[in-house]
Amino acid sequence: xxxxxxxxxxxxxxxxxxxxxxxxxxxxxxIAHQLKKLNVDIIEAGFPISSPTQFEAVHxxxxxxxxxxxxxxRANKKDIDAxxxxxxxxxxxxxHTFTSTSDFxxxxxxxxxxxxxxxxxxxxTILKMTIDAVAYAKTLCNDVEYSAEDAGRTDLVxxxxxxxxxxxxxxxxxxxxxxxxxxxxxxxGKKIKYLKEHVQNIDRAIISVHCHNDLGLxxxxxxxxxxxxxxxxxxxxxxxxERAGNASLEEVxxxxxxxxxxxxxxxxxxxxxxxxxxxxxxxxxxxxxxxNKAIVGENAFxxxxxIHQDGMLKNRDTYEIMTPxxxxxxxxxxxxxxHSGKHGLKSRLEQLGYELSEERxxxxxxxxxxLADKKKEVFDDDLRILMGDSADxxxxxxxxxxxxxxxxxxxxxxxxxxxxVAGEIIQESSIGDxxxxxxxxxxxxxxxxxxxxxxxxxxxxxxxxxxLGEVLLRLRSKxxxxxxxxxxxxxxxxxxxxxxxxxxxxxxxxxxIKKKAS
Numbered sequence: 001x002x003x004x005x006x007x008x009x010x011x012x013x014x015x016x017x018x019x020x021x022x023x024x025x026x027x028x029x030x031i032a033h034q035l036k037k038l039n040v041d042i043i044e045a046g047f048p049i050s051s052p053t054q055f056e057a058v059h060x061x062x063x064x065x066x067x068x069x070x071x072x073x074r075a076n077k078k079d080i081d082a083x084x085x086x087x088x089x090x091x092x093x094x095x096h097t098f099t100s101t102s103d104f105x106x107x108x109x110x111x112x113x114x115x116x117x118x119x120x121x122x123x124x125t126i127l128k129m130t131i132d133a134v135a136y137a138k139t140l141c142n143d144v145e146y147s148a149e150d151a152g153r154t155d156l157v158x159x160x161x162x163x164x165x166x167x168x169x170x171x172x173x174x175x176x177x178x179x180x181x182x183x184x185x186x187x188x189g190k191k192i193k194y195l196k197e198h199v200q201n202i203d204r205a206i207i208s209v210h211c212h213n214d215l216g217l218x219x220x221x222x223x224x225x226x227x228x229x230x231x232x233x234x235x236x237x238x239x240x241x242e243r244a245g246n247a248s249l250e251e252v253x254x255x256x257x258x259x260x261x262x263x264x265x266x267x268x269x270x271x272x273x274x275x276x277x278x279x280x281x282x283x284x285x286x287x288x289x290x291x292n293k294a295i296v297g298e299n300a301f302x303x304x305x306x307i308h309q310d311g312m313l314k315n316r317d318t319y320e321i322m323t324p325x326x327x328x329x330x331x332x333x334x335x336x337x338x339h340s341g342k343h344g345l346k347s348r349l350e351q352l353g354y355e356l357s358e359e360r361x362x363x364x365x366x367x368x369x370x371l372a373d374k375k376k377e378v379f380d381d382d383l384r385i386l387m388g389d390s391a392d393x394x395x396x397x398x399x400x401x402x403x404x405x406x407x408x409x410x411x412x413x414x415x416x417x418x419x420x421v422a423g424e425i426i427q428e429s430s431i432g433d434x435x436x437x438x439x440x441x442x443x444x445x446x447x448x449x450x451x452x453x454x455x456x457x458x459x460x461x462x463x464x465x466x467x468l469g470e471v472l473l474r475l476r477s478k479x480x481x482x483x484x485x486x487x488x489x490x491x492x493x494x495x496x497x498x499x500x501x502x503x504x505x506x507x508x509x510x511x512x513i514k515k516k517a518s
Contacts, residue, residue: 002266005256006232007249008208009035010044011281012057013072014246015236019474021285022484022506025057027388032061034280034353035237038273040249042094044070044234048086049079058086062093070094070145075133084140095137098147098175099130101154101162123158130162131169138170145173145208152178156191160198167199173206173232178221181214181244185224196229208232211247213239218247223255226265237281238289238296250274250295250327258322275328276353279381283388286472286486288459295327335379338372345383352380354387374490375466382468385461385488397422397508398447398501405493407435417442417497436496443500451475454482458492466490471499475507483507 012028015021023031028045035043045062048055048071062069069090073079075097087093100109106122116122130146137144146166151159163174176195178188192209196202209225209232211218222233239248253269260266278296282289291298301324336344342365349356349364356364367386372378402418415438416429428446432438444450454474461468469492476482483506487498 002260002264003231005226005265005267006041006206006208007253007267007269008042008044008070008210008232008234009038009040009236009249010210010234010246011035011236011240011249012061013044013046014210014234014242015240015281016046016285017242018240018245018285018287019482019484021240021287023057023284025053025060027284028057029060029064030354030387031237031277031281031284032065033355034273034277036065036067037270037353038277039268039270040067041232041268042068042070044072044096046086047072049073049082055082055086058083059089062087063089066090066092068092068094068143070096073097073133073137075099075129077136080133080137080140084137087141092143093141094143094145094173095141096145096147096175097133097137098149099126099133099162100150101126101148101159102150102152103155104153105150127162127165131165134166134169134171142172144171145175146171147175147177147208147210149177150179151176151191152180152183152188156194156198159191160195163195164199164201167201167205171205173208174202175208175210175232175234176225176230177210177234178212178218179210181212181218183217183221185217185220188221189224189228192225192230193228202229206231208234210234212242213244213246216244218245219251219255222247222252223263226263237277238287238293240281240285240287248294250278254295254322254327257326271326272328273353275330279384280353280387283384286388286470286484300324301329330380335377336368336372336383337377338369340368340372340378348380349383349387352383371468371490375464375468377464377466379462381462385468385470388486388488396501396505398504400494400497400501401425403439403494403497405435405438407438413438415439415442417446419443419446419501421447435493439493439497440500443497443504447504449504451477456496458495461488469495471495473499473503475500475503477507481507483510 016023032043045058046054048058058071071083071087073083083095100106110122115125134144134146148162166174207230209222209230211221233252235247235249235252237249239245253267256263256265289296345365345368346361399420401420404416407413412431413435414431418427426446428442430438430441430445432441454476456473458471461470468488468490471487474482474484483503485499485503487495489495
């Protein structure tokens with residue numbers, strides 16, 4: 001009989017910390033419902049104390065999604081109380097608290113003498129903080145997870161000591177993160193084995209791992225940990241996360257499934273929902289999946305070489321170690337068009353994993369018919385982009401009313417733009433190096449702003465001349481903070497204007513939230 005490995009998905013917490021991956025509450029709820037369909041064991045919904053929006057998102061997910069919901073907190077009463085209050089609606093709650101354990105982190109974060117004058121004194125302070133935090137969380141919630149931040153670079157003897165006191169204080173799961181993605185698989189496996197052998201009460205808790213991908217070893221390290229006693233893997237959809245990302249859920253799960261001849265582990269994951277989940281996360285976050293990404297990349301099941309194609313036609317097993325259907329790739333392309341009704345649209349969206357109220361469906365149908373008028377065929381990827389583009393934008397402060405461009409090989413590009421700002425129409429015009437620069441200059445003149453465009457990316461969502469164009473950009477304001485925006489249109493110039501306004505709307509919303517919180 002195979003050992004069951006728990007899958008702890010942190011897409012909505014660590015994954016959202018990817019540069020540019022800001023999600024609103026509706027988008028988080030949609031992803032959480034999809035993670036439930038994927039059948040993950042635990043969803044880490046967010047970090048409630050960090051902002052009112054984070055708190056509301058965790059609370060909403062805890063209210064609607066029937067699985068174990070975790071909330072992150074630092075090792076103090078205020079954070080833990082916020083996590084508990086955000087999780088109140090669910091009976092399946094987990095408080096996840098952490099302290100820094102490596103010398104790098106202790107000396108860097110706790111350098112002040114109030115934590116101790118020597119490293120040894122500071123370590124004792126961290127031990128007490130850990131005991132107090134876990135013990136307090138345990139008074140609120142039976143399911144408590146403790147993480148030793150930067151365990152990958154933590155002294156083994158001290159790591160064993162802090163894990164032991166955390167379990168004694170009430171932790172039911174102990175997480176050993178490779179926070180900086182520093183360790184090698186053999187090294188990381190030995191670390192887990194050491195804890196298994198030297199922590200006296202280790203059998204009273206589940207060992208969890210959380211590996212970052214800075215050296216491209218997150219999945220390998222996660223699997224290595226299983227051989228040495230870990231029974232929970234923390235991971236994200238598409239491997240998104242801080243810096244180079246986290247262990248990719250789909251790669252971990254499929255590695256265990258495909259190599260079931262070699263490993264004695266299994267998960268509860270419904271693998272046929274992997275493709276839909278990947279697409280939904282990519283659509284909402286705006287983070288593209290690289291074409292050659294294992295399991296979910298566009299090239300994962302593509303064969304161009306003549307020799308490979310010949311082998312595939314004779315026997316799929318020649319070059320494929322898993323079938324596309326196993327991870328939910330559609331075996332047929334459903335195409336909608338201008339004559340497709342609301343019922344057909346709703347049915348297809350449900351097959352793609354989206355659940356819509358009648359009100360939201362009616363609004364989306366208007367966007368769908370507008371798109372269908374511009375292009376003859378509307379594909380699944382178009383629908384996913386429409387869903388991401390329509391999410392929670394009814395209260396935008398800045399909206400685009402009209403755009404007119406003049407451009408040519410021997411003329412100076414110019415733009416005339418009409419914006420609605422808090423219900424008032426503003427019109428402005430400007431020239432630029434090209435039509436998109438002219439649009440940005442017009443917006444800046446109209447709003448009397450001058451942010452820096454840090455990055456600008458455009459891609460075609462589907463193939464063909466009538467394909468939707470998606471623009472992702474990042475603006476840096478004068479206060480040094482960056483805001484991402486996303487725009488979609490069959491016209492990439494219009495998509496650029498929409499992306500710029502999207503970033504400005506995010507900036508305004510986050511500024512309002514901070515003022516309200518203070």
